[in-house]
Amino acid sequence: MSTWLMVALMGAFHGINPGMGWLFAVALGLQDKRRRSLFRALPPLALGHGVALFLCLMIYSMSQLLISQDVIRWLAGVTLVAFGIILLIRRQHPRWVGMRVGFWDLSLWSFIMAMAHGAGLMLIPVFLIGQNHATMHESHGEAAMFFNWWDYLSGVFLHTGVFLLVTTGIAWVVYRYVGVKFLRTSWFNLDLIWAIALIISGVLALVM
Amino acid sequence: MGLWKPDPSFYPSPRDAMKAPQEELAYVVAFNPDQDNRPDALAVVDTQKGEIVGWTKMPYVGDELHHFGWAACSSALCPYAPHPHIERRHLVIPGIRSSRLYIIDVKADPIHPKIIKVIEAEEIVKKTGYTRPHTVHCGPDGIYISALGDKRGKGPGGIFILDHSTFEIVGKWERDRGPQYLHYDFWWHLGLDTLISSEWGTPDMVEDGLNPEHLLGGRYGKRLHLWDLRSRRHLQALETNEHEQMVLELRPAHDPQKAYGFAGVVINNQDLSGSIWLWCRENEKWTMKKVIHIPAEPADPDQLPPILKGFKSVPPLITDINLSLDDRFLYVSCWGTGEVRQYDVSQPATPKLTATVRLGGIANRTPHPKGGMLGGGPQMIEVSRDGRRVFFTNSLYASWDDQFYPDGIQGWMVKLDADPTGGLILDPEFFIDFSDHQYRAHQIRLAGGDASSDSYWFS
Numbered sequence: 001m002s003t004w005l006m007v008a009l010m011g012a013f014h015g016i017n018p019g020m021g022w023l024f025a026v027a028l029g030l031q032d033k034r035r036r037s038l039f040r041a042l043p044p045l046a047l048g049h050g051v052a053l054f055l056c057l058m059i060y061s062m063s064q065l066l067i068s069q070d071v072i073r074w075l076a077g078v079t080l081v082a083f084g085i086i087l088l089i090r091r092q093h094p095r096w097v098g099m100r101v102g103f104w105d106l107s108l109w110s111f112i113m114a115m116a117h118g119a120g121l122m123l124i125p126v127f128l129i130g131q132n133h134a135t136m137h138e139s140h141g142e143a144a145m146f147f148n149w150w151d152y153l154s155g156v157f158l159h160t161g162v163f164l165l166v167t168t169g170i171a172w173v174v175y176r177y178v179g180v181k182f183l184r185t186s187w188f189n190l191d192l193i194w195a196i197a198l199i200i201s202g203v204l205a206l207v208m
Numbered sequence: 209m210g211l212w213k214p215d216p217s218f219y220p221s222p223r224d225a226m227k228a229p230q231e232e233l234a235y236v237v238a239f240n241p242d243q244d245n246r247p248d249a250l251a252v253v254d255t256q257k258g259e260i261v262g263w264t265k266m267p268y269v270g271d272e273l274h275h276f277g278w279a280a281c282s283s284a285l286c287p288y289a290p291h292p293h294i295e296r297r298h299l300v301i302p303g304i305r306s307s308r309l310y311i312i313d314v315k316a317d318p319i320h321p322k323i324i325k326v327i328e329a330e331e332i333v334k335k336t337g338y339t340r341p342h343t344v345h346c347g348p349d350g351i352y353i354s355a356l357g358d359k360r361g362k363g364p365g366g367i368f369i370l371d372h373s374t375f376e377i378v379g380k381w382e383r384d385r386g387p388q389y390l391h392y393d394f395w396w397h398l399g400l401d402t403l404i405s406s407e408w409g410t411p412d413m414v415e416d417g418l419n420p421e422h423l424l425g426g427r428y429g430k431r432l433h434l435w436d437l438r439s440r441r442h443l444q445a446l447e448t449n450e451h452e453q454m455v456l457e458l459r460p461a462h463d464p465q466k467a468y469g470f471a472g473v474v475i476n477n478q479d480l481s482g483s484i485w486l487w488c489r490e491n492e493k494w495t496m497k498k499v500i501h502i503p504a505e506p507a508d509p510d511q512l513p514p515i516l517k518g519f520k521s522v523p524p525l526i527t528d529i530n531l532s533l534d535d536r537f538l539y540v541s542c543w544g545t546g547e548v549r550q551y552d553v554s555q556p557a558t559p560k561l562t563a564t565v566r567l568g569g570i571a572n573r574t575p576h577p578k579g580g581m582l583g584g585g586p587q588m589i590e591v592s593r594d595g596r597r598v599f600f601t602n603s604l605y606a607s608w609d610d611q612f613y614p615d616g617i618q619g620w621m622v623k624l625d626a627d628p629t630g631g632l633i634l635d636p637e638f639f640i641d642f643s644d645h646q647y648r649a650h651q652i653r654l655a656g657g658d659a660s661s662d663s664y665w666f667s
Binding site: 027033095100181183185187188189 | 212437
């Protein structure tokens, strides 16, 4: 599967999780009885998510300049597995946020959620694998970075774009058509799947 | 790790919760009024048969179990910190005299609840500064518990937080308490990020009974406080007036879009009347006004305890209120006169009395068909989620029981059937006699949730 398709699919996966923002947007719309409140929440949600992702990829790509690919692979793998296990065992809830929130509150909230759930971290193995494939095709010698800054930036935009699209879609369908009642029966424990996804991507990074 | 699907007893809105299946069990705290070596207990009541089917005894003596609540409820569907895959399985039960906290699992075996953790008073006071834990509400980020005072039995009282997965004390809640000193109940308007707290008295003002000097001097609580839930800072204080004292139970509208609620005020030190106050928000400011006035009832001094003889009348003593999940009916306990009142509060500023049932009472002692002449009066009142059943018990607080009912209180629990369009009928078959077990009964929690257990995020 192509790296870009994976990056996009991850955006959809993150968008589906109610803990990443669509439920918050729905609640704000319902509380104010105005669809405007729902739509106003979406840009900051995407911004926070995108910045978190950007930060993770920046650290990753900078570390590529400093340490070897193998060390990065191990670091990323171990961090991801540990993160997944921690999320399986224990979760903390933000104490400063509420229902009367503005643009920056929502951006910060989305940023913290993405960081705390390891959303950006989860993408590193995707790039690692992409890189691996690329270097395999190259003859030995100066295997340059497959991904340059522009690629990472495109990745952030692609992922965040899909995230925003999915978040908007679900939020609107729930707000306008389905209603929140369905949460009772259809809200699968995505946090559990998420934690497992973190562990799997960590293992992938380790064994590839 | 949690459940695969949300706990089925969590509902997004109070409207959805009203369609919940009828409760089969109730948990009722029972305390030992005698100074002997029997510990307090949690009684499990079969609400269909109207009998006690299980007991869990506390490991220590002298707790005075009082109010309690669930560690998890519908508030777990929080839009900004969702965690709906935890279970409603633990009750958090404070001892108001011992300041101890019990965490009790009722899911493993609902008939035989099991104590899984005990938090000692020393730990609470060390980590929060508070003692005499009281109201328990499950909040978005933890379990909120109110406390009446400090180690010396003085103020300020306040709120502390318990982690809802580890049951470790997180700490004191308030960052800036402003003028707040006395404490009693609290609840919130989650949609408005606003917490409301009320005032009774510091432990040394209430533990030995109602102090007539404090009452006549107007020193019991008269205020209601509004707080910002996010910054944990005091926003505004609202006051009844110089005479109406002991602002106790707070019942905000369950619908998170509605910005109003009701506070029960026990007594007016001039005419002994009781009252219900409505708080509401208009143009970003909160105001409060009296919407229900219940007068004292004249009585023969021979029928009255020493504290009331001089007044020749019985105060209603509004000690508990409860609001149905549709925000339509307000139930008011008049512990002194022995009466439960049902008001239609669909127009909150102009409540209409729709039904009243008399049982017990200081002067009346209205009998129950199954229980005979009764001591004590309607006190802790709980309404089922569908709004069709109302349960209540008759004990207030050991030292106050003795003051107002000096002949002693025989502990009982009864049930009323409520008409969804207004009206109350006493269920003549439902009478649970706690005195058979030498206990008095206090707060009731219905399995799966009730009208004062859950907070909702959606309308």
